[in-house]
Amino acid sequence: MTADPWPWPADNQLDRARRIAQSYREALLELDAARCMDLDERARALGQGWVVPELVTIDENEMLSATAAAALVGVNRSTLYRWVEAGHVSVVYRTNKQRPLFRAGDVLARAAAQRRRRAQRAQR
Incomplete structure (x- = not known):
């Protein structure tokens, strides 16, 4: 059995899919920022806000x-x-x-x- 080459061993299948989707998003952002923003807005409208990375700060006691x-x-x-x-x-x-x-x-x-x-x- 060959070792899994995935560099983040704690990732489950959903984590992996999201990382891959994010890498495609980053590439599109470099090539066509306007098209990327349009697709981001579409994803948000469909309830998939995770597509667009967002820095979140939270109080642990909240x-x-x-x-x-x-x-x-x-x-x-x-x-x-x-x-x-x-x-x-x-x-x-x-x-x-x-x-x-x-x-x-x-x-x-x-x-x-x-x-x-x-x-x-x-x-x-």
Whole structure:
């Protein structure tokens, strides 16, 4: 069995596809910036904002809704709730609405731990 030449061993198939799509986007941006911007706008209109890289700064203590927390780390809400059930992420409930809130730092730490585990498995 030959070793996987992919340079980011923690990447799953979706991560790989996104990295490849991003490299094509960067090449198009160099060749035809106007066309790239048009396609970026189209992707956003279709709900695919991940196509356009964006620098995000977040306070680790910020409390996020389930939707925002899942989007922060690129997982489904169901994955987020599985992390809660497994004890990997804590949830806080507001007394007035009983909507669950998640601490951004906890969600980021869990996603990072998962990537480290995937990288370790890939290196075996």
